[in-house]
Amino acid sequence: MSDQTNLPPAHGSFYQRDRNWHPPAYAPQYKTSILRxxxxxxxxxDNSISEMTxxxxxxxxxGDLDDDLIHNFAEPGEAAIGPRIIVHGRILDEDGRGIPxxxxxxxxxxxxxxYRHKKETYLAPLDPNFGGCGRTITAADGSYRFRTVQPGPxxxxxxxxxxxxxxxxxxxxxxxxxxxxxxxxxxEGDPLIPICPILTTIRSQDAINQLIAPLDMNNTxxxxxxxxxFDMVLRGxxxxxFENRTExx
Amino acid sequence: MTQDLYRLxxxxxxxxxxxxxxxxxxxxxxIEGVFDTDLGSAMVDGETVGERITIxxxxxxxxxxxxxxxxxxxxQADAAGLYPSPQEQRGTADPHFAGFxxxxxxxxxxxxxxxxxxxxxxxxxxxxxxxxxxxxWIVARGIxxxxxxxxxxxxxxxxxxxxxxxxxxxxxxxxxxxxxxxDGDVVTFDIHLQxxxxxVFFDI
Numbered sequence: 001m002s003d004q005t006n007l008p009p010a011h012g013s014f015y016q017r018d019r020n021w022h023p024p025a026y027a028p029q030y031k032t033s034i035l036r037x038x039x040x041x042x043x044x045x046d047n048s049i050s051e052m053t054x055x056x057x058x059x060x061x062x063g064d065l066d067d068d069l070i071h072n073f074a075e076p077g078e079a080a081i082g083p084r085i086i087v088h089g090r091i092l093d094e095d096g097r098g099i100p101x102x103x104x105x106x107x108x109x110x111x112x113x114x115y116r117h118k119k120e121t122y123l124a125p126l127d128p129n130f131g132g133c134g135r136t137i138t139a140a141d142g143s144y145r146f147r148t149v150q151p152g153p154x155x156x157x158x159x160x161x162x163x164x165x166x167x168x169x170x171x172x173x174x175x176x177x178x179x180x181x182x183x184x185x186x187x188e189g190d191p192l193i194p195i196c197p198i199l200t201t202i203r204s205q206d207a208i209n210q211l212i213a214p215l216d217m218n219n220t221x222x223x224x225x226x227x228x229x230f231d232m233v234l235r236g237x238x239x240x241x242f243e244n245r246t247e248x249x
Numbered sequence: 250m251t252q253d254l255y256r257l258x259x260x261x262x263x264x265x266x267x268x269x270x271x272x273x274x275x276x277x278x279x280i281e282g283v284f285d286t287d288l289g290s291a292m293v294d295g296e297t298v299g300e301r302i303t304i305x306x307x308x309x310x311x312x313x314x315x316x317x318x319x320x321x322x323x324x325q326a327d328a329a330g331l332y333p334s335p336q337e338q339r340g341t342a343d344p345h346f347a348g349f350x351x352x353x354x355x356x357x358x359x360x361x362x363x364x365x366x367x368x369x370x371x372x373x374x375x376x377x378x379x380x381x382x383x384x385x386w387i388v389a390r391g392i393x394x395x396x397x398x399x400x401x402x403x404x405x406x407x408x409x410x411x412x413x414x415x416x417x418x419x420x421x422x423x424x425x426x427x428x429x430x431x432d433g434d435v436v437t438f439d440i441h442l443q444x445x446x447x448x449v450f451f452d453i
Contacts (some may be wrong), residue, residue, distance in 0.1 A: 017452065020263045023393040030264075032391030036309035036442050040423075042452035045414060048373050050384050050399075051453045053334035054324060055349035063284065072283050077252045094257045105288075110437025115268045116280055118356075119318070131283050133275045167274055169265065175322045175336060180395060182444055184263040198264060201393055207261045232260045 073131030082111025082149030100140025289351025299328030311443030325404030330369030
């Protein structure tokens with residue numbers, strides 16, 4: 001076994017998801033969840049090959065400006081309005097290993113808190129040079145980065161006066177479909193964080209903290225762009241060293 | 250005290266929200282010119298091997314209302330039962346088959362639709378064949394963590410009866426919630442988030 005101990009366990013099943021760490025499906029403070037939450041027990045399923053495999057996307061799908069929301073929707077010579085920020089970090093598994101080739105998709109409101117979407121009704125104006133979407137693929141060490149403007153907070157119809165803290169949505173593909181995850185990144189110091197009806201559906205304060213990106217002065221560009229560091233963790237995989245059957249046989 | 254396992258926790262899920270289209274299907278919502286095409290919008294091309302089918306359906310909430318703001322993703326094997334994934338060790342899947350599809354619910358009718366092929370059989374962990382199936386993942390406003398389920402095929406009664414995953418469903422009447430109804434080339438799979446016909450969702 002000694003020659004195998006440094007090999008990543010590529011084909012084991014994923015560690016069980018800790019559903020107490022995630023928000024519950026049914027969370028009455030977030031009203032829309034009331035009628036959209038399954039009420040029967042989930043069927044527990046040891047991963048089969050249908051869950052352990054997943055699509056992997058190549059760099060060929062990426063455009064030059066996919067990781068630059070300041071410019072990817074802007075007219076030539078123009079730029080989105082708002083505080084310029086870099087968001088960077090690593091996608092890790094639960095064993096702390098960086099995961100390469102993760103497609104990271106992100107979307108957000110503009111600096112005024114307005115989304116470019118036909119169902120959006122907030123009175124803040126659209127920025128003609130801001131679309132709000134981007135994507136990138138992690139490097140060999142699991143790292144990613146992109147440039148954008150800091151989104152604004154905005155009100156939403158839940159309670160009569162509920163506001164979302166500033167946030168960026170993230171969608172992640174690992175290398176198995178069981179790792180599929182959508183989450184949100186929040187910004188250090190935002191006073192709306194502790195009163196957000198969506199974020200506080202998460203029971204554990206430590207879990208909430210995992211979604212709050214700190215200001216990262218060492219990755220700023222002086223006189224140009226601030227930086228926030230946001231690592232995300234996808235499910236880890238079991239090794240198969242002592243199983244008497246390999247997957248799929 | 251003991252030694253530390255040094256394990257990290259998976260990042261907590263958060264809802265995809267009402268504006269998931271901006272990031273995942275921007276062309277669908279009219280944000281054009283950023284991405285050439287929406288990811289997952291084409292699963293097959295002219296040379297894909299297999300029986301062409303259309304999978305369509307709607308998602309219903311606990312009051313029977315249709316969701317018009319959901320996003321559905323599917324993942325399936327090719328016609329030979331192989332997955333187009335680097336993790337697939339049993340062979341090489343059809344290079345003309347993506348295996349992955351993504352579709353936003355229609356903003357008026359709530360229908361999702363995938364043009365794909367019928368998958369072959371892949372083995373369960375113990376080597377038993379699983380009946381042909383398509384893995385579904387559903388996100389939307391009000392869904393705090395993506396919902397996983399599977400669609401099987403109504404024209405595969407024998408294989409379904411022998412399927413090791415369907416066999417685990419204790420309340421047998423609920424098996425029907427995972428069967429897509431085939432009529433010609435169209436397979437209809439409605440998903441119920443709650444209620445009497447609540448779809449069986451998986452903790453995978």
